[in-house]
Structure formats: structure tokens, C-alpha cells
Amino acid sequence: MGDQFPIAHEALPEAAFAHVRRVVAARAADAEDCRRLLDSLGLLDAGGPGPG
Numbered sequence: 001m002g003d004q005f006p007i008a009h010e011a012l013p014e015a016a017f018a019h020v021r022r023v024v025a026a027r028a029a030d031a032e033d034c035r036r037l038l039d040s041l042g043l044l045d046a047g048g049p050g051p052g
């Protein structure tokens with residue numbers, strides 16, 4: 001997906017982190033699209049999408 005622009009999870013309040021993940025999930029075409037989007041944003045946990 002090109003260059004990644006990682007966002008340090010530690011830099012975001014937990015509520016903001018969860019909100020961003022919900023927004024991405026709501027706009028993703030399917031589960032794989034959601035994973036790719038979260039990964040490209042540096043928000044994909046090692047085990048998958050994670051909580052939120």
C-alpha cells in the first residue's frame with residue numbers, strides 16, 4: 001500500500017485510538033480491507049485488529 005505513516009499507539013489516548021479504529025472499520029469494504037488500512041496507519045496489533 002506504499003509508504004506507511006505509523007502512529008504510536010502510546011501517543012494517542014485510548015479513546016482516540018479506539019475511535020480511529022472504528023472509523024476505519026466502518027469505511028472498510030471488508031475485513032481484509034480493514035486490516036490493510038489499519039496496517040498502513042500503523043494501528044494493527046500483532047494479533048489482528050485488537051480492541052476498539
